[in-house]
Amino acid sequence: MGAGLEQSKVVAANATDANLIHDDAAKALETINNGEVSLIVTSPPYNIGKEYERDRKMSLQEYLEWLRPIAESLYLKLSDTGSLCWQTGNFVEGGVVYPLDFFFYDIFSKLGLKLRNRIIWRFNFGLHATKRFSGRYETLLWFTKSDEYTFNLDPIRVPQLYPGKKHSNAKGEGKAGKFSGNPKGKNPADFWTFSAEDAFLNDPVWDLPNVKANHPEKTIHPCQFPHELAERCVLAFTQPGDLVLDPFLGAGTTAIAAIKAGRRVIGVDKDPRYIALAQQRLNELNSGELALRRSGLAVRAPKLGEAVATIPEEWGGNE
Template sequence: MEKIIHSNIKPFWQNDKAMLYHADSMYLLPKIDPGTIDMVFADPPYFLSDGGISCSGGKQVSVDKGKWDSVVSLREKHSFNRRWIRLCSKLLKPDGTIWISGTMHNIYSVGMALEQEGFRILNNITWEKTNPPPNLACRCFTHSTETILWACRNEKKSKHFFNYLLMKELNNNKQMKDVWTGSLTPQKEKQFGKHPTQKPEYLLERIILASTQEGDLILDPFTGSSTTGVVALRNRRRFIGIDMEKEFLEISKKRIFTTCGRSM
């Protein structure tokens, strides 16, 4: 990997195609050379950890994910989203795109922040989960979807890449729609440890194949257990992942080692 991050923070781990950083993205993103990233995928905090309960494996569990996901005020939430999106915008190449995953807890702020920071939303993907946890309160419909926004720069010269023909081929030779259906992350993808919001690999594979080409550089500023990196490397892309939690970066390192076919 060429040196595009100018910081006194050394990578947590790296090889010739990927770098993991243990850092706050708000600090590290400004240290990356502008205009060097082909695509950003972000699964930012949803701000839903409020002491409530949910269901996992048939058991009642807390919805709290960690301090990084603690509920904040509406003003703080939107300020946070505008700030990190603004930083990522400076890093994207002119034809680069950004994907952001969220739920009702944060996605409306994210959508407005994208437009305020000069992006044009290309698609509003609805990810329908086939096996969502049940609604224990029984006072509203079961939460079974997440939203993924795909956006490009709102500039006339911006020509984002979309692998239309491949997406059509993967969809039985029919135009692929913006509702994607599939299961939650299977246990086999959590063999090195669990991340509370880990996305399934099939979801990132579709995103990466649809909007990047071999050799492209992909950034995940809230990388967690690095599903983005695992899929990127498997498909001959390059990857930079940033996270504040060493526990999750250790999982990332093991998953990426396995993907690269190397032993620890």
């Protein structure tokens, strides 16, 4: 199996800590106590015509008005030290792109949430276009409810690029000649990539492959985000035993990340197929049979000479 598809089998801490609810998000949220949730990780439908969305595509205004009361309810469910990770893309209408994170920032900030990071998640495939550049990224907005919140840096550190670098004499305060980096690794800031060199030199992104084709996590869900994205949020913004919520559960990725890390989780989805799928994947996690792409694995690039990396003759490959 290629490096980019390497997978691991993991066992859940306690899959019984997952409560999966088959219901409309707005109705299900009414059953959750206010102030009970430590972290919300979710990716709402983008209103782009996917099978799990409404019967018809809504206008941008209708779409935002549908999600506004859900956002208001989510705010109430968060604890005073809680965080919200809202992952979204773009709304396209008449060839015009509307960045949804712009509109959701307005909604959540007016509720009183504080934006801590706007994270860019880049991927290599999908979202092709012919009259504009192909979309290759989505955004994740991390909000907190107050200035007191959980942020665990050590579990999400990335390797130092220059571990042997030392402070210069100009630093003063007794630091001259001492190593300047943290031996545990560095803060990944508002991007994530699997190579320390890339993390230093490339754009501010989290570089994770999206779940397509032969990705080991691929399920029947047509718009699935990778386990690693949810895992980063769970490890950074919660403590063991905390309650995590995903009101648009889909394939169950948030639930898997939460249970795998020893947290509790509530997942909601209106489609019974996805509730069944999430439960199946949690059962496989609990039995050690769930295939997940190993966290921290570099995105695979084809090697010189591979068929997929060879220019076809009809494209002038022999010239």
